[in-house]
Amino acid sequence: MARQARALATRQAVLLAAAEVFDERGYAAATMSEILERAGVTKGALYFHFGSKEELALAVIEGQGAWLATWRPTSDSPVQTLIDLGYAFAHALVDDPMVRGSIRLTIEHGSFTQPQIAAYQRWSDAARALLEQARDAGDLHPGLDPAAAAGVITGAVTGIQLSSQVLTGRRDLLQRMADLWTMLLPGLVQPHALARISVAERAPGGGPGQAPTPAAGTGD
Amino acid sequence: MARQARALATRQAVLLAAAEVFDERGYAAATMSEILERAGVTKGALYFHFGSKEELALAVIEGQGAWLATWRPTSDSPVQTLIDLGYAFAHALVDDPMVRGSIRLTIEHGSFTQPQIAAYQRWSDAARALLEQARDAGDLHPGLDPAAAAGVITGAVTGIQLSSQVLTGRRDLLQRMADLWTMLLPGLVQPHALARISVAERAPGGGPGQAPTPAAGTGD
DNA sequence: GGTAGAATACCTACTGGACGGTATGCGATT
DNA sequence: AATCGCATACCGTCCAGTAGGTATTCTACC
Numbered sequence: 001m002a003r004q005a006r007a008l009a010t011r012q013a014v015l016l017a018a019a020e021v022f023d024e025r026g027y028a029a030a031t032m033s034e035i036l037e038r039a040g041v042t043k044g045a046l047y048f049h050f051g052s053k054e055e056l057a058l059a060v061i062e063g064q065g066a067w068l069a070t071w072r073p074t075s076d077s078p079v080q081t082l083i084d085l086g087y088a089f090a091h092a093l094v095d096d097p098m099v100r101g102s103i104r105l106t107i108e109h110g111s112f113t114q115p116q117i118a119a120y121q122r123w124s125d126a127a128r129a130l131l132e133q134a135r136d137a138g139d140l141h142p143g144l145d146p147a148a149a150a151g152v153i154t155g156a157v158t159g160i161q162l163s164s165q166v167l168t169g170r171r172d173l174l175q176r177m178a179d180l181w182t183m184l185l186p187g188l189v190q191p192h193a194l195a196r197i198s199v200a201e202r203a204p205g206g207g208p209g210q211a212p213t214p215a216a217g218t219g220d
Numbered sequence: 221m222a223r224q225a226r227a228l229a230t231r232q233a234v235l236l237a238a239a240e241v242f243d244e245r246g247y248a249a250a251t252m253s254e255i256l257e258r259a260g261v262t263k264g265a266l267y268f269h270f271g272s273k274e275e276l277a278l279a280v281i282e283g284q285g286a287w288l289a290t291w292r293p294t295s296d297s298p299v300q301t302l303i304d305l306g307y308a309f310a311h312a313l314v315d316d317p318m319v320r321g322s323i324r325l326t327i328e329h330g331s332f333t334q335p336q337i338a339a340y341q342r343w344s345d346a347a348r349a350l351l352e353q354a355r356d357a358g359d360l361h362p363g364l365d366p367a368a369a370a371g372v373i374t375g376a377v378t379g380i381q382l383s384s385q386v387l388t389g390r391r392d393l394l395q396r397m398a399d400l401w402t403m404l405l406p407g408l409v410q411p412h413a414l415a416r417i418s419v420a421e422r423a424p425g426g427g428p429g430q431a432p433t434p435a436a437g438t439g440d
Numbered sequence: 441g442g443t444a445g446a447a448t449a450c451c452t453a454c455t456g457g458a459c460g461g462t463a464t465g466c467g468a469t470t
Numbered sequence: 471a472a473t474c475g476c477a478t479a480c481c482g483t484c485c486a487g488t489a490g491g492t493a494t495t496c497t498a499c500c
Contacts, residue, residue: 004495007449026328028248032486043487044451053486107382108246108328120386148399152380155396159379160372162327166340176375179368187403224469227475252460263461265476273460 011049013039019060019101027057027108057105064102064119067092068126078133079189080197083181085126086157087201090173093161107162123154131188139193149188156180174201231269233259239280239321247277247328277325284322284339287312288346298353299409300417303401305346306377307421310393313381327382343374351408359413369408376400394421 017039021030032053036046050056074084092099106119124147131146140146160180164173181199189197237259241250252273256263270276294304312319326339344367351366360366380400384393401419409417 004448006494026246026248028246042451045449047487048449117386120383124383144403149403151383151396152376152399152403155380155383156372156376156400157379158383159377159381160375161379162382163340163344163371163375163378166337176371179372180376183364183369183372183407184404185407187406224475262477264478267461268475
């Protein structure tokens with residue numbers, strides 16, 4: 001597909017710079033000039049890889065899916081895996097510029113319409129799949145709808161993350177995540193399952209590293 | 221202060237139009253031209269009342285505080301009041317353009333920094349006050365921190381609202397709110413108190429109407 | 441293994457348009 | 471008659487995108 005290694009490198013540089021600028025300024029306020037400058041490439045190079053500002057933003061959003069796709073279960077317990085996923089995501093929100101930019105663009109629903117619906121859906125689907133496993137294992141409260149719970153959890157995580165960012169620059173994100181799980185789990189899982197779950201973060205680092213295979217090309 | 225009734229009317233028209241446009245496009249993508257057009261006023265009129273685009277946005281954000289300030293407890297039970305407040309807010313998010321625009325601007329943390337922190341804080345403080353009352357009444361789980369719970373609740377509501385907007389244009393907002401309370405309350409209040417609380421929406425309409433006294437003037 | 445030439449990858453300079461904000465003037469209200 | 475409230479016309483700036491040329495890398499053939 002992409003022929004030269006050099007091309008891949010500049011493409012990645014552009015994507016990273018774009019993610020950073022989109023994260024800091026938002027889509028509309030971000031300027032191509034700042035992205036160019038930060039990536040250390042020229043306008044011609046950028047527009048060779050990405051046909052427009054919007055196309056570039058879509059490629060950044062796609063990075064979120066790439067991150068999620070690298071996630072692997074961390075426990076036999078689906079609920080525990082869900083909690084671990086939440087913490088890994090929280091770390092990515094602090095450390096991984098691609099994820100940060102992607103999330104900001106996803107939250108800004110203005111300019112586009114379809115793509116960030118897909119992004120939300122991906123998270124919700126992942127959570128629902130884990131919750132369905134938990135239900136089948138008899139861990140959840142009877143009558144609890146995994147889809148509804150998945151919606152609540154993804155929404156809550158989204159909002160927790162957002163308020164943490166606005167209020168403290170995400171400095172208290174981990175604490176807020178712990179608070180969320182502490183208060184939410186009793187309404188989801190039965191007491192016998194609750195006893196086997198660690199609500200606090202387990203592994204200090206956690207999460208997939210930088211995605212090895214970058215976003216699929218949306219170019220040309 | 222404001223001398224003529226006509227002036228107040230145009231000011232309100234501008235504010236309303238601005239709230240709508242900010243809600244639909246976001247701060248940066250919103251143009252003054254569209255606000256002018258929708259308000260049916262000219263540039264001179266607008267800039268007489270608001271010195272800049274940012275000042276106009278701040279006035280819109282202030283509408284959120286005005287809405288919250290008109291809220292009055294709806295029940296003897298603080299927790300029930302909190303739930304009712306959530307539903308009233310959900311209705312305002314659907315019906316009240318000022319609240320919608322204000323929320324969108326609050327969520328976009330890019331251009332400003334201070335004001336929307338205040339907006340978040342107001343919600344968090346309101347929730348914390350109610351939760352402290354609930355704690356003093358012995359309704360909460362012992363050891364539960366009202367401030368932490370308030371943070372979780374405001375964050376969760378923020379995110380629920382946001383995902384509902386992106387995914388369904390807020391059509392399922394009420395359902396998602398009900399889901400949230402159903403799953404969250406067991407982690408907050410003790411069983412004996414839980415029995416006295418209605419998690420579903422109680423009054424069909426609900427919430428303060430359009431704020432009678434508009435936002436305090438930031439113009440001069 | 442050297443070279444023509446064809447893609448591929450990138451650079452520079454420019455453009456057209458839109459946008460926020462201002463200067464100035466004029467009727468209405470007090 | 472003086473302030474208030476608003477209208478019109480204009481300005482400087484900045485930005486996404488493009489046109490057209492240049493460098494780099496790959497392929498093919500000798």
